[in-house]
Amino acid sequence: MSRAERLLDLMQVLRRHRIPVSGRHLAEETGVSLRTLYRDIASLQAQGAAIEGEAGLGYVLRPGFTLPPLMFREEEIEALVLGMRWVATRTDGPLASAAGDALAKIAAVLPAELRERLDTSTLIVGPAEAVPERIDLAALRGAIRAQHKVTIRYRDAGGAGSERVIWPFALGFFERVRVVVAWCETRNDFRHFRTDRIETLTLTGERYARRRHALLREWRALQGIAPAA
Structure with missing residues (x-):
């Protein structure tokens, strides 16, 4: 030890x-x-x-x-490095930059022994081939944090277009695509929207009626997903 x-x-x-x-x-x-x-x-x-x-x-x-932070275990250091490297290659520019900044801040307060292990980590994230998007993901993430409604122009897998007012409360990052989890006012139900199929995104600045965490808990229950630890 x-x-x-x-x-x-x-x-x-x-x-x-x-x-x-x-x-x-x-x-x-x-x-x-x-x-x-x-x-x-x-x-x-x-x-x-x-x-x-x-x-x-x-x-x-x-x-x-x-x-x-200087008290991280070696495996926790590896998990942080791997996670930050994944974020740097699988998310939008501002979030990727933030991952690099966060890792640099952690490295600055680590003792020399652990900082060297962070710098020489051999855990590698492979290249990404994300589907291109037309919208600003940073703006979408901002709407989620602020619990604001957004208006989107969406085109489904069959090519049909529609305009929706949604309450975005989560954003899922997958290997090639991102998916917004939201309450849809048009359908009066939870819906999932691939961000690469959103043609336009308009910020309304209007706060939606329910708390983001309550929506997330309800959605998790409907999906059979255990609450986050």
């Missing part, structure tokens, strides 16, 4: 205790010597962890403390 992983384990153990716990007990739970435990506590405190207490009295993690 690397030192970074050992420190993360110690933080997780401290999170489970609401009252001060002795150094000896923490050492037993984390499988290290008492001397190593005291060094690890000091290291975490030096890095900003809100651990209160001292040898002989016990230690407790102050409530509300947020685990810093």
Whole structure:
């Protein structure tokens, strides 16, 4: 186990205790010597962890403390790199750029050992062949965040066109296409729209009547999809 992983384990153990716990007990739970435990506590405190207490009295993690990014496990680092690389090749320009910026911010606060693993990750995302789109996905994502109605001109698989007012609340990214999940005022029901078949997108600036999360929960239930963890 690397030192970074050992420190993360110690933080997780401290999170489970609401009252001060002795150094000896923490050492037993984390499988290290008492001397190593005291060094690890000091290291975490030096890095900003809100651990209160001292040898002989016990230690407790102050409530509300947020685990810093530098405490990511190696596999979590790999998951982040792979996910960001996927986003960079499978989404619109602004979101792809944001993925690169986020990864750079994480790298800036990682200790040297983990930063090197991030930079040298061997997990690769293959080339993408997305179907071209006519609309601005960033604008669509903005409407979803703001819970605003949009008007679209849509052409279905058979070539028939229609104009709809929809309440977009989710956007699915697949290997080649993206799909908007929305409540359709025309059909008075949930509908799915491939973004490459949306010919025009007009932002109304009008907030729709229900909360986005409520629509998402209802749609998940109808699809038989378990709630997100």
